[in-house]
Amino acid sequence: MFIAKESKGITLKESLEEKLLKYFKAKACNINIISFFYNTPRIFKKLILYALAQKKTVLYITNENVNDVFLVNILREEGVICNYLGPQLTTSLKSGLNVVNHNGALYLDEKFDLVIYDDINSMPLYNKECIKKLLESCCADYGTMIAYSVEQVFTSEVTLFQCPNNNGKPLIEPRIINTRINVNEDLPLVVYDYLKWSIISNKKVVIYVPDDKKVDNIYNYLINFKDELTKNIFSYKSCGKKHESLTKFLAKAKAIMVTNCFENSDVDLTGINVMVFFAEDEIFNYKKLVYLSSRASRSKSLERGEVIFLSNELSEDMDNAKDILRELNKRAWEAGFLNL
Template sequence: MYFYANLNLSKEKDEISKEILNCSLNGKKRIDVVSMFYNSSDILLETIIAYANEKKNILYITNEDVRKIDIIYFINNFSNLGKYVHTSGSNYSSVNEHLYICNHESALGLQEKFDLVIYNEIRNFPKYNKQQIKKILLKMCSVEGTAIAFSVENILSEGTTIIFPLTNNKIPIIEPRIITTRINLNIDIPLVVYEYLNWSIISNRKVIIFTPDAEKAEALFKYLSNLKEKLSEDLFLYISKKSDASIPRVFMNKDKGIIVTNDFEESYLEFHAVDVIVYFADNIKFTHKQLLYLSSKVGRYENIQRGEAIFLANVETTQMDKAQNIARKFNKKAWEKGLLNI
């Protein structure tokens, strides 16, 4: 018998946790749990333990960094299921008697069918579209099995939808601002963005500027380097899989500064008092979920200071609009339910 210890969930989370459990045990075979990026997976633990106690086979799919698989933390600290969990291989698959945890690519290679399949997309940079996630959920589910999608949008769209519109700090989600300009962003920055950067530095905040590729990051960093005396001497460039791995940590420990990067998957650093600019946000590389994930770094660890997220582009795209609208809908739903601490 596996036990489920007291997680001390908030009232709102406890209600969601029990709603997921009741739906899954009462014949609901397709469940969408819709929530914001970076929310914890603690609301899923009760359901996982219940299925394990019934000796059901469980598949949990997540693309999180192996060092920060959220559900393993809760399993190890709030249940006795953890003593059966171990990590194996570079694909960071974890397995025990009833529970198998792996990433999307590893799941594609599995032949077994599972009684419960959970796909958690909100704890990492989203790489897969709705159709890809739905396909793997249904593929891995047994005939009488239950599929749960944990995402910022409906994935299965054919059963029960449970909306949890809160962030862990119960403050409104930052709704990204869209700024368009005719300026060639490859060689210049708009005055409004310069003023925004200046305001952030004066306010002792950090700014993360995301670009779609290394070439654009290097060009922007070179341009901003000419403005270091006016903006900040603490200006950093971090190119994924190329730059010194210590650069993000050095930046994190600064009181203020600017970092230009093409590293979207950073998930292990805690940036307090941070603002975000997605440069070239109209680039076809960015999906609405990816844009929302990047902008959601703002406010992730904050309760009082309210940062900003900006999508900077030459044209406003459907993907930018969709990202903005998702954040707005979460705030509207949380406000209507009286869930915000404001």
């Protein structure tokens, strides 16, 4: 991953905000901001307020829930009018923030002076080429495009880095366990020991699997060991709504949940241990693996979770995910944000 020398000077949120403003005033065409999932989009506040004051049109692309867009809540506190361009594609604002998701942005005819794509505050759904093409299609001539992502989207000399802020602790890097065992039918002893250790340590565990069938397989296997592990073993299939089993899992001090629901960004799963079974499955691309790994890094306390990828073989995406997290920690260390 390439990060320009510019990133090494970023040690404070305020300096990053100032650099964004400087590049926008200089009419920079495209800017990469490399960050980690769940980081704050507050860094865009000063830039957007300036752009609106200059009568520029602003578009913010995010796949967050329409009622829970973090940046909208921040800007409304400043009196900024925000308009969500939903399915009906209502008229865009000339004096406020226009918000749209990726699919909605595909149908926009209007071009904007400043376009920001936030790939950080929701589950990543699109690769960097899709993001780049969408930004280019929405941006006016001589406008500025900003890609806020875990990776470089533009081949650009303007690549900035937003440092982690986890009480001086690094982001959790995954531990990879490869096994020849058919995980649908059995688990390696080291995984069983890890689950047992987690429960003894009063840690909850979320086990992510690719599909409904594997949810059933892993749940039915683990339930045989409820006396040795915990009676609080739950399964939660992706059904679009919060399920009773998820509510029970969140309420228990020692619990294991097997799920193929990767979103639930509004559910507090901080400080948990994360396991990804069948991590080599094609559904787990590298950005999704980084996203799931980040669940273990969200806790503000010193007691954070751990991450394990379990697979029959090592995939390129697993390697890439680990490399991205290592690079983010390296840059945070160079910027003086980590205390090891």
